[in-house]
Amino acid sequence: MLQLQPQNLLVQKTFGEAVEAFRDGNPLTLDRIVSDFDSTTLHISNAEGNKGLLYLSIRTRAWSSVQRCGSSGGLEEFLEAKYKTQPGVSVASTVESGYDYTLEVDLNVLQPESVVQLSLIKTLVLSYPFQLAFDEFAQLSNTPDSQSQTLHTVQYRDDENLFIKPANDRITAIFETAFQDETDKVFGKVFLQEFVDARKRNRAIQSAPQVLFSHEPPLEIQAHLQANRTLDSSRRFVTFVLFPRHFQTPELQFSTISQLTLFRNYFHYHIKCSKAYMHSRMRFRVDSFIKVLNRAKLDDEDDEDEEQVSHTRRTITGRKVVY
Amino acid sequence: MSYMNNPAVVMDNGTGLTKLGFAGNDSPSWVFPTAIATAQPSNAKQTSSNAVSAGASSVANTGQSSGSGRQYFGNSTSATAFNSLSSGSALMSNNLAGKRGTEDLDFYIGNEALIAAQGPSYGLSYPIRHGQVENWDHMERFWENSIFKYLRTEPEDHCFLLTEPPLNPPENREQVAEIFFESFNCAGLYIAVQAVLALAASWTSSKVIDRSLTGTVIDSGDGVTHVIPVAEGYVIGSAIKNIPIAGRDITLFIQQLLRERGEEDTSLRTAERIKQEYCYVCPDIVKEFNKFDRDSEKFAQFVVESQEKTRRKVVDVGCERFMAPEIFFNPEIASSDFLTPLPTIVDHTIQACPIDVRKGLYNNIVLSGGSTMFKDFGRRLQRDLKSIVNNRIVQSEYLSGTKSTGVDVQVISHRKQRNAVWFGGSLLAQTAEFKSYCHTKKDYEEIGPEIVRNFSLFNMV
Amino acid sequence: MPAYHSTFPVDPQTDRMVGNIVLLPLNTKFRGPAYPANSDYDIIDECLDLFRANSFFKNFEIKSPADRLLIYGILFINECLSHLRSTTNYNEAVKISTNVALDNFVLPGSSGFPLNTVYTVPLEDHNAMELLRTYIQQFRQELAMRLLDRLYRDSKERPSKFWLAFTRRKFMNKSL
Numbered sequence: 001m002l003q004l005q006p007q008n009l010l011v012q013k014t015f016g017e018a019v020e021a022f023r024d025g026n027p028l029t030l031d032r033i034v035s036d037f038d039s040t041t042l043h044i045s046n047a048e049g050n051k052g053l054l055y056l057s058i059r060t061r062a063w064s065s066v067q068r069c070g071s072s073g074g075l076e077e078f079l080e081a082k083y084k085t086q087p088g089v090s091v092a093s094t095v096e097s098g099y100d101y102t103l104e105v106d107l108n109v110l111q112p113e114s115v116v117q118l119s120l121i122k123t124l125v126l127s128y129p130f131q132l133a134f135d136e137f138a139q140l141s142n143t144p145d146s147q148s149q150t151l152h153t154v155q156y157r158d159d160e161n162l163f164i165k166p167a168n169d170r171i172t173a174i175f176e177t178a179f180q181d182e183t184d185k186v187f188g189k190v191f192l193q194e195f196v197d198a199r200k201r202n203r204a205i206q207s208a209p210q211v212l213f214s215h216e217p218p219l220e221i222q223a224h225l226q227a228n229r230t231l232d233s234s235r236r237f238v239t240f241v242l243f244p245r246h247f248q249t250p251e252l253q254f255s256t257i258s259q260l261t262l263f264r265n266y267f268h269y270h271i272k273c274s275k276a277y278m279h280s281r282m283r284f285r286v287d288s289f290i291k292v293l294n295r296a297k298l299d300d301e302d303d304e305d306e307e308q309v310s311h312t313r314r315t316i317t318g319r320k321v322v323y
Numbered sequence: 324m325s326y327m328n329n330p331a332v333v334m335d336n337g338t339g340l341t342k343l344g345f346a347g348n349d350s351p352s353w354v355f356p357t358a359i360a361t362a363q364p365s366n367a368k369q370t371s372s373n374a375v376s377a378g379a380s381s382v383a384n385t386g387q388s389s390g391s392g393r394q395y396f397g398n399s400t401s402a403t404a405f406n407s408l409s410s411g412s413a414l415m416s417n418n419l420a421g422k423r424g425t426e427d428l429d430f431y432i433g434n435e436a437l438i439a440a441q442g443p444s445y446g447l448s449y450p451i452r453h454g455q456v457e458n459w460d461h462m463e464r465f466w467e468n469s470i471f472k473y474l475r476t477e478p479e480d481h482c483f484l485l486t487e488p489p490l491n492p493p494e495n496r497e498q499v500a501e502i503f504f505e506s507f508n509c510a511g512l513y514i515a516v517q518a519v520l521a522l523a524a525s526w527t528s529s530k531v532i533d534r535s536l537t538g539t540v541i542d543s544g545d546g547v548t549h550v551i552p553v554a555e556g557y558v559i560g561s562a563i564k565n566i567p568i569a570g571r572d573i574t575l576f577i578q579q580l581l582r583e584r585g586e587e588d589t590s591l592r593t594a595e596r597i598k599q600e601y602c603y604v605c606p607d608i609v610k611e612f613n614k615f616d617r618d619s620e621k622f623a624q625f626v627v628e629s630q631e632k633t634r635r636k637v638v639d640v641g642c643e644r645f646m647a648p649e650i651f652f653n654p655e656i657a658s659s660d661f662l663t664p665l666p667t668i669v670d671h672t673i674q675a676c677p678i679d680v681r682k683g684l685y686n687n688i689v690l691s692g693g694s695t696m697f698k699d700f701g702r703r704l705q706r707d708l709k710s711i712v713n714n715r716i717v718q719s720e721y722l723s724g725t726k727s728t729g730v731d732v733q734v735i736s737h738r739k740q741r742n743a744v745w746f747g748g749s750l751l752a753q754t755a756e757f758k759s760y761c762h763t764k765k766d767y768e769e770i771g772p773e774i775v776r777n778f779s780l781f782n783m784v
Numbered sequence: 785m786p787a788y789h790s791t792f793p794v795d796p797q798t799d800r801m802v803g804n805i806v807l808l809p810l811n812t813k814f815r816g817p818a819y820p821a822n823s824d825y826d827i828i829d830e831c832l833d834l835f836r837a838n839s840f841f842k843n844f845e846i847k848s849p850a851d852r853l854l855i856y857g858i859l860f861i862n863e864c865l866s867h868l869r870s871t872t873n874y875n876e877a878v879k880i881s882t883n884v885a886l887d888n889f890v891l892p893g894s895s896g897f898p899l900n901t902v903y904t905v906p907l908e909d910h911n912a913m914e915l916l917r918t919y920i921q922q923f924r925q926e927l928a929m930r931l932l933d934r935l936y937r938d939s940k941e942r943p944s945k946f947w948l949a950f951t952r953r954k955f956m957n958k959s960l
Contacts, residue, residue: 001468001472002428009472010353010474010475013352014352033330033347033348035474035475036475037475037476038480041330181764265471265477268479269471272467272471272508273427273428273467275505276464276506277427279501279506280459280463583953584945584949585945608788608837608840609788609833609834609837612833612836616934616937641949642836646840653840653841655786655841655842655843656840
């Protein structure tokens with residue numbers, strides 16, 4: 001698996017099973033917690049007294065910061081607009097306590113395509129600031145020389161942020177990353193440098209967004225960061241520069257957003273995979289060293305006297321029989 | 324800390340099936356075979372890569388690869404000789420260590436693995452044998468995919484509860500800890516013995532009054548049945564007994580009966596479905612046969628086999644409904660080399676334990692695993708075991724002339740039996756104290772892998 | 785719970801015995817030396833009841849002389865079933881079974897019988913042996929007829945496949 005998928009497989013499976021069981025006439029009783037990356041918890045449960053109605057609630061770390069990106073109520077409107085078109089999906093009248101947002105799903109009319117959309121809920125939440133940026137870009141590009149003061153901040157983890165800055169010719173997405181682990185930091189540096197260099201080396205991916213990597217906060221967010229807090233020297237900043245060709249059509253927008261919102265997870269997934277790969281090489285190497293050592297082992301019987309040798313029995317291949 | 328609010332991940336990797344899910348759920352989110360399909364070194368690819376390094380002609384090609392083989396098997400014992408192997412040796416190409424691309428990510432696990440393995444380019448392997456991890460490379464990647472693809476969790480944010488079979492060597496625990504802390508940086512790790520979790524799962528039964536971790540666990544999966552005595556949370560390893568009769572034997576026995584009757588469809592799949600849907604345990608075979616004669620309704624049940632909805636085969640289900648699970652209680656009807664009935668084995672197990680825990684072990688016999696799900700399995704076991712115990716008491720009373728205080732035999736069935744181990748893990752991992760029982764990444768870095776040799780037991784709430 | 789045993793009590797002093805085989809009373813219209821049973825349930829019913837359960841077992845411990853008759857009965861049922869096919873109808877089955885029952889058969893205890901370790905009969909006593917032979921013949925005829933009653937209970941056209949399936953099971957791994 002090279003890429004992480006944007007949809008949550010478990011949500012997809014749960015709704016798939018729920019629909020099937022409902023159609024077969026023995027609806028499931030569900031009360032299931034599902035998790036997603038970056039402190040996101042989803043909860044799928046039955047409506048009280050009605051097995052044909054399910055609730056899907058989401059709580060995510062990024063919610064409050066995403067909400068702050070737009071005007072008040074903007075995020076809810078955005079999500080409602082996205083889900084309104086799906087048959088059987090509607091916004092629940094009350095948000096489940098302990099969660100940020102709740103959808104109501106009617107199994108009677110739920111379609112398979114809508115199940116996919118439900119499993120994308122986290123990506124959709126995170127796409128809101130991007131959508132705002134796309135909209136603002138559309139405005140700015142009509143009036144050249146205009147400058148935008150907007151900087152969307154998505155705090156998707158306790159100490160990591162995503163900044164999105166629209167301008168009149170581009171949109172910049174800046175990831176602020178930090179590593180918990182020293183080893184990861186080293187791996188991370190190699191990976192990040194590779195993101196920057198790959199584009200230079202490989203002509204085939206020239207159309208990919210430009211990637212920059214720095215220890216210093218880039219100019220776009222410098223003012224913002226200095227105003228807010230003191231800098232930690234272990235931070236890294238990864239900048240993706242999106243040009244209009246990356247978000248011209250809704251399909252392009254979706255794939256750009258889903259890949260960018262998964263960037264941090266993708267990045268850490270591959271750090272972990274590399275470590276696993278190195279572990280497997282280490283195991284192989286240790287095994288081969290052990291083979292060498294075993295070959296170098298002296299036959300202790302050779303030095304012993306004849307009497308002893310007669311007591312050790314050997315198999316036909318020369319292995320000793322150990323009692 | 325951010326991971327405090329996130330649900331703990333509970334993983335039960337068994338020989339046959341892996342159960343994955345989050346603490347607090349009542350059933351595992353994913354249940355799939357513990358199988359991994361890895362890319363096979365296809366011959367065409369291998370020769371072409373060799374050709375690049377060795378030259379065009381195939382003669383030179385074979386010469387080169389056998390040459391490097393000689394180098395490997397030759398007398399050279401110096402470790403530095405291995406460095407030269409990295410230049411495309413045929414021997415190493417079977418191992419991941421020989422790969423230089425992203426081949427290490429080209430694999431599938433679970434049901435996807437079974438599908439992928441049907442094609443020519445993937446080879447299927449099962450990293451767990453007899454409950455213990457055999458291939459750590461595969462297991463590490465199996466976990467990697469479980470966590471990132473199926474559970475979608477950032478391991479840094481979650482605590483993990485893993486299970487291990489009884490008598491798992493501590494070195495294996497250390498390996499697990501190395502993988503989870505070093506590869507995945509997991510926030511916290513707890514490794515629990517499967518039998519203890521199965522005991523904890525029985526706390527949901529109404530029959531259980533005191534939540535003790537003393538009891539006998541009968542764990543029957545597909546391959547083998549274990550009888551494991553647990554005293555106050557510790558497994559009495561010396562008394563564990565295995566029975567070579569489990570789910571697969573029942574399926575095979577049903578298949579044999581179907582064949583003897585000449586049914587239209589006698590595939591293993593059909594036999595397995597009959598096992599899952601129709602089988603139950605009866606109190607007495609002869610009476611059950613007579614019941615069947617009187618009441619033809621019982622015979623008339625059948626499975627309608629719809630193969631791609633084109634052909635329908637009707638398979639009658641007869642005495643295998645109650646005869647199949649009977650092989651636990653009368654193994655001689657199906658096997659010729661193993662003849663001891665399950666109740667007798669349970670009795671032997673408990674008799675092999677220290678005398679002061681035996682009453683507790685008889686009193687709390689807990690069932691776990693899919694092959695204990697037959698209706699009235701627990702009731703029959705309890706009856707048979709009670710008669711063994713009572714006979715012994717009568718005899719000892721007669722011999723010693725004293726009066727016994729009696730032994731209470733109780734077999735506990737509950738609704739979570741099928742995934743009892745996972746469910747027990749889910750119960751324990753959702754408690755508030757769970758995180759304090761986990762070893763954290765910080766502890767690991769301070770002390771090293773041997774930290775996981777000991778885990779504090781859960782307090783009995 | 786091992787294999788099932790006969791529940792008929794036997795007292796070697798009062799019951800009719802030939803060697804260690806007991807000649808239990810039978811409910812039958814066939815001619816022979818057996819006394820009429822004083823209850824509806826006789827050893828033949830028991831053989832038919834226990835046949836299917838016991839066919840699964842390979843080990844059997846003889847607890848009473850009645851068990852020897854039970855073994856003989858179970859093995860004979862198996863013999864009868866092996867002569868029937870799934871298409872045989874009732875009338876044909878009657879003919880076949882009668883032939884099987886009256887066929888030359890080896891007496892338990894005499895040479896050629898598969899389970900001679902458990903049967904001992906006075907081979908020199910011609911009267912006793914003749915009694916045993918006629919009793920066994922009567923036993924076989926009655927058992928065959930009552931077996932067919934059960935086999936063709938649902939349909940006169942074909943035997944129950946649930947019974948016929950036991951053809952291949954060998955009680956104690958033996959057959960007559």
